[in-house]
Amino acid sequence: MPKIVDHTTRREEIAEALWRVVRRDGIRAASVRTIAAEAGWSAGAVRYYFPDQDGLLKFAMDLVSRRVTERVSAIEPKGTVPAIVLRYLDEVLPLDAERRAEFDVWLAFMAQARAESGAGTLQEHLDTVHNSLRHLCESLLRSLADAGALKDGLDLRSEVERLHALLDGLALHAAIQPERTTPTRVRQLMRHHLGTLMAENP
Amino acid sequence: MPKIVDHTTRREEIAEALWRVVRRDGIRAASVRTIAAEAGWSAGAVRYYFPDQDGLLKFAMDLVSRRVTERVSAIEPKGTVPAIVLRYLDEVLPLDAERRAEFDVWLAFMAQARAESGAGTLQEHLDTVHNSLRHLCESLLRSLADAGALKDGLDLRSEVERLHALLDGLALHAAIQPERTTPTRVRQLMRHHLGTLMAENP
Known part of the structure; x- marks a missing residue:
């Protein structure tokens, strides 16, 4: 089940990128754009996991x-x-x-x-x-x-x-x-x- | 001193309009635009009292x-x-x-x-x-x-x-x-x- 493994790894990577942004710049600085930049991904790939600001906060x-x-x-x-x-x-x-x-x-x-x-x-x-x-x-x-x-x-x-x-x-x-x-x-x-x-x- | 009286009255009116918006729609709904509409004023007149969102929150x-x-x-x-x-x-x-x-x-x-x-x-x-x-x-x-x-x-x-x-x-x-x-x-x-x-x- 390579797809599931991939999802889990991706979530972990996003979580780590999100956390680095929060620690460094505060929660308000966390957006799809800043997290994508931090993780080295496209905004679209990040948006799959949290489609909007509320989704990001939940994450x-x-x-x-x-x-x-x-x-x-x-x-x-x-x-x-x-x-x-x-x-x-x-x-x-x-x-x-x-x-x-x-x-x-x-x-x-x-x-x-x-x-x-x-x-x-x-x-x-x-x-x-x-x-x-x-x-x-x-x-x-x-x-x-x-x-x-x-x-x-x-x-x-x-x-x-x-x-x-x-x-x-x-x-x-x-x-x-x-x-x-x-x-x-x-x-x-x-x-x-x-x-x-x-x-x-x- | 009509100017000072005017300012005090204006502040009171804005405060009342702000409070009606907060009570009805929550603090997030409070913006220069919504408060101006509530008070029946121009956005410019309201902006004199709080130039930005932080100023509004302080107010x-x-x-x-x-x-x-x-x-x-x-x-x-x-x-x-x-x-x-x-x-x-x-x-x-x-x-x-x-x-x-x-x-x-x-x-x-x-x-x-x-x-x-x-x-x-x-x-x-x-x-x-x-x-x-x-x-x-x-x-x-x-x-x-x-x-x-x-x-x-x-x-x-x-x-x-x-x-x-x-x-x-x-x-x-x-x-x-x-x-x-x-x-x-x-x-x-x-x-x-x-x-x-x-x-x-x-």
Whole structure:
């Protein structure tokens, strides 16, 4: 099946070209034309994979989702449960240039989805990404609960929503004012927040 | 001074036309052309107030800031300090259609500022808006501390940053999934969060 192999390779090459453009010039610079130039292809060949700007944004967002999923899957569950939970949270926060570029894609994606009139396909896509981060927060808090590390009497549903909102809020602030909301500060605040949920003597 | 009066009136008229377009068709639909049509003016007259798309976004953001400031200033400091604090927080959260439209402007503004290469003028503007919300969080928590309503031993600086991040995170989630993160739910989570900071017997 040479055709399928070819498609997979092409998608990978486009993804890499797209990512180089995003890292270097920002998501707004990513267009069929700039990505084709970066990949050394014709615009027509690139357009096969994303026919318009929305398609391109979706492609970029899928790429970000895949990158995050790969990093999260690669985390070895070693050490205490709270230590593992913090490693997971680190992977979804924009703590370095790569992850900040990922966050910028997400931000552009969200602003575009919000600007669509009615329930567009970007909104559906945004829901999927949004839900997967909430599910991650949920499974992390459940792991802590199962390990007996959480305070008694917590309302887990509320805590999932609070953790999820805090995570996105900190990511936003790290993007808006990186010199104030530094990676170190984001980690401190995240550790502080989890600390307020933990039992005194786990 | 008829000229000055004229300018003020014109700015008000443009602001109102801009806001009608944003409420009806979203911030992306706002252009010199659509706003001129809405106001019944020539594009040239509108362009005097915002020469380009960035100028228009700044104008819209200033309008949102002014609306929020007016609402916050109008709050009467009646009732208990925690009750007053919650009324302030309500005014900066996108809890109804008007405030959701304001949040959409902020989101578009931020995505655009982030997409600018280097420190552009939108970024400076974004810093101002961002800092004013942090200062509001700070003065609200200080009021609670002065009223003896907060737990002993809290690190106020961290709590300001956590409250600010949670506020923006909840606003984001209310925008992304309004059917899940409803106004009622946002208020509950905000009350829950403040509850975790309060002394048991204030």
